[in-house]
Amino acid sequence: MVNINKLRGAVVEHGFTMESLANSIGMDRATLYRKIVNNGETFTLKEVDGIVKALSLTPDEGMRIFFAQNVA
Structure with missing residues (x-):
């Protein structure tokens, strides 16, 4: 399950918008x-x-965002 909050945070942290x-x-x-x-x-x-x-995420960051088991 994807952790959408972490994904949105990573997008902003790396200087992107959802559109970009x-x-x-x-x-x-x-x-x-x-x-x-x-x-x-x-x-x-x-x-x-x-x-x-695109976001230059580390493998660990990618795993925490896209393969999260517990999402708030």
Whole structure:
């Protein structure tokens, strides 16, 4: 399960907006927002990989965001 709060924090921390992140991974802004509203349940592995690379996340950060077991 995706930790949406950590994802949003990482986006801001790395100087992105949701729109600029969507552009950098080749996704429509509305599609990214829809996936986030659905708690990230429909992210594909390719999209996750693109987000991790765009935000320059460490493997550990990526795991904590995209493969969280306990989400507040």
